[in-house]
Amino acid sequence: MTEIYETQPERTDLPLVVMPAVLGAMIDPIKAQFPVLKDVARVRMFEEFTSDETVLIERLAEADALLVGGYHISDGMLRAIAGHVKCIVFCGTGVASYINLDLARELKVRVCNAEHYGxxxxxxxxxxxxxxxxxxxxxxxxxxxxxxxxxxxxxxxxxxxxxxxxxxxxxxxxxxxxxxxxxxxxxxxxxxxxxxxxxxxxxxxxxxxxxxxxxxxxxxxxxxxxxxxxxxxxxxxxxxxxxxxxxxxxxxxxxxxxxxxxxxxxxxxxxxxxxxxxxxxxxxxxxxxxxxxxxxxTPHVGWRTDGAFKELTRQMIACLKAYFAGEDYNVVVSER
Missing domain, CATH: 3.40.50.720 (NAD(P)-binding Rossmann-like Domain)
Structure with a gap:
């Protein structure tokens, strides 16, 4: 059974951030960053990796924002979640390889990335x-x-x-x-x-x-x-x-x-x-x-070090905090 890690589950008044799949090496570094979102947003993280879009979409059913890394978001998936997911934070710099940015702009979904972390x-x-x-x-x-x-x-x-x-x-x-x-x-x-x-x-x-x-x-x-x-x-x-x-x-x-x-x-x-x-x-x-x-x-692992994960996850959570505060941080596509 997939482990689900949640923060502030009782705060249903707060928006929900979902990480429907996670690379194992990211679990501890990103957990260390979640306190930054205290009283800002709830987080639900599924502690396994999958790229099955049916599963990902199902796990994102209640999400207001998405933390994504390690898998591609197809145009079909983006359309399926855009009605309620209005901010996507990508765990890396080259988000254009993983998400159709023009479509995200058309659907008015903010897309953020991380810079210089690796x-x-x-x-x-x-x-x-x-x-x-x-x-x-x-x-x-x-x-x-x-x-x-x-x-x-x-x-x-x-x-x-x-x-x-x-x-x-x-x-x-x-x-x-x-x-x-x-x-x-x-x-x-x-x-x-x-x-x-x-x-x-x-x-x-x-x-x-x-x-x-x-x-x-x-x-x-x-x-x-x-x-x-x-x-x-x-x-x-x-x-x-x-x-x-x-x-x-x-x-x-x-x-x-x-x-x-x-x-x-x-x-x-x-x-x-x-x-x-x-x-x-x-x-x-x-x-x-x-x-x-x-x-x-090598299998696209150049960015995967302990130091890079620490800085990457810091920026990812900073993107979310800025979004919920109505501010900009590492915005690649604006929802405005």
Whole structure:
């Protein structure tokens, strides 16, 4: 039986916030934030994860606001709940990948997200992926434990002295730049609507032309947010400028790359890549990207650290408190 955690159940005069599904790692951090809503709103949290829309809609029957994370809200589900759910708070930044924002605007449902909560988490995961590419520690660990003590395959690449090209110099990209410089790398970044202070703070060199950035980099790391302006902004032509052997890492969103373009480029077999995000999630074992040699894949976990969960849940509850007070906080779509 699903455990249901409720706060102030006797306060039926207060609006109801429902979290109909929750990732296990979020349970304790978000519970720690619920006292902020004392005398503001009741909370009902179902302590299991499901993406079954029939179940989600049923659990949301009495909700005035929704806390959502880890699953997509279809247009049908959004329409089904919009009559009573007037505020949706998403547990992350890239809400455009999970909710039709234009439809939410049409239905006058506020949508909020969290910002910069995972800058360090995603930046650190970027380097976890990169180190797996260049040092193959996971494979070597398995070899040693299997009794295979061999130096063949153990020779790696060194980051110091290589150039990293960053596409997207926001909070995460700037953090990646700082880490890369600490490893002794030269760092450049695409100068596309990036404030000058971002370059000054991160130490990255601006490059105006994306193709130039890509073709002059030893490592290309993607950190663009997903929005209408960035969807598909990295094209097949851009990826053609990757030199054989260039390391390619994407911990942002797959949709910032033109559909099918990255798969086609990787299938040539000359680009070692590490990906945490995909066109279709969860990724199936039959997906072509799973069968490309030299590729490292992780299941969209770059943002999942203890520190990120703590800041993420703080912002989620702050969004709700602001909504019920008639104020704005991290509003992506306004209901007004």
């Amino acid at each position: 800058d360090h988490a995603v930046a650190e995961h970027t380097f976890a992926l990169l180190f797996e590419l260049i040092r193959r520690t996971g494979t070597l660990d398995k070899d040693v434990k299997d009794g295979n003590w061999a130096w063949a395959g153990g020779d790696g690449l060194q980051l110091a002295g290589r150039r990293m090209g960053i596409i997207g110099l926001g909070g995460i990209g700037a953090t990646v730049a700082s880490i890369a410089r600490a490893f002794g790398m030269e760092v450049s970044a695409w100068n596309s609507h990036v404030p000058a202070e971002h370059f000054a703070r991160s130490g990255a060199t601006p490059v105006n032309d994306l193709n130039e950035l890509i073709e002059t980099s030893d490592v290309v790391s993607v950190h663009l947010p997903l929005n209408d302006a960035t969807r598909g902004i990295i094209t097949a032509d851009n990826l053609d400028h990757l030199r054989p052997g260039t390391l390619f890492v994407n911990t942002a969103r797959s949709e910032v790359i033109a559909s099918g373009a990255l798969l086609a480029r990787l299938q040539r077999g000359d680009i070692p890549a590490a990906l945490d995000v995909f066109d279709h999630e969860p990724l199936k074992a039959s997906d072509p990207v799973c069968h490309i040699p030299g590729i490292v894949l």
